[in-house]
Amino acid sequence: MGSETNHIDSAADEIVxxxxxxxxxxxxxxxIGDEGTRFVNDPSDRGGATKFGWSLRTLVVEGKIDLDADGRADFDLDGDGDIDGADVRLLTRGDAKFLYHRCFWLRLGADDLPRPVGExxxxxxxxxxxxxxxxLLQRALNRCLERxxxxxxxxxxxxAIGPATLQAMNWVLRWGALGMPALTDAFRVEVRLRYRAIAERDPSQKRFLKGWLARADRLGRI
Incomplete structure (x- = not known):
């Protein structure tokens, strides 16, 4: 696991x-390099209003936490009793970082996975x-195993990332002809296939495809 460090993110008068x-x-x-930092409300984006890549659809689900026990959802940022596009607009970089860590990184156990698989x-x-x-990871592993x-x-x-998936990943990473480069390439392939399938199913999404494929190509290069 990486070393634990205190980080401070500030925006306007808020510090997280x-x-x-x-x-x-x-x-x-x-x-954030992929997702961007601006507030966007594109009618073609199925997630709804978005800022720092955090969509309204996801914020409605994840933002109802009340960690300070004040009886109000922590991400009802404008205090009007609900979570809507106005609250997405008010998100700070620190808010987004907190949510991504809590709702994605920790749930994935990403610190315990090899680099760059966790990323x-x-x-x-x-x-x-x-x-x-x-x-996507399981399909990428299967793609490697067939070789x-x-x-x-x-x-x-x-x-479900259980013992079988972890054992398969360890086998692929130890196999001389495969290893992390093969797994990374296979993961990118599976991501590209998913993006192309979305664009085929829903032509309104085709205008996003070029950017999606560029995102796939950057995976594992952190």
Whole structure:
């Protein structure tokens, strides 16, 4: 695991202090390079209003926490009793970093996964959901396993990272002809296939495809 460090993110008059690994801090900076920092409310974006890559759809689910026990959802930032686009607009970089750490990085156990597997999973979990990101990893592992006659059995693609998935990953990483470069390449392939499938199913999303594919190509390069 990376060393735990206190980081301070400030925006306007708000300061958020959290403890997280240097590894997460770098992964977050890389993610924001993909997601952007502006408030966007594009009718074609199925997540709704977005800022720092944090969509209204996800904030409604994850922002209802009340860590300060004041009886109000912590991410009802304008205090009007609900979480809506106005609250997305008010998100700070520190808010986004806290949420990504709590809702994605920790749930994935990314610090305990080898580099850059944890980083790739984190990036795609934010983009596609945790279950989909885990399935992408399992498909990538299966793609690697098919290349070796002595490989273990193919994984069940169920989005659960349990002993079988971890054993398969360890096998791929130890196999001389495969290793991390092969797994990273296979993960990128699976991500590209997913993006192309989305664009095929929904032509309104095709205008995002070029950017999505560029994002796939950057995976694992942190």
């Amino acid at each position: 202090v959290s403890g997280w690994s240097e590894r997460f801090a770098r992964a977050f900076d890389d993610l 790739m999973l984190f990036n795609q979990a934010v983009n596609a959901g945790i279950g989909n990101a885990r399935r 070796a006659a002595s490989a273990p059995s193919q994984l069940k693609v169920d989005g």
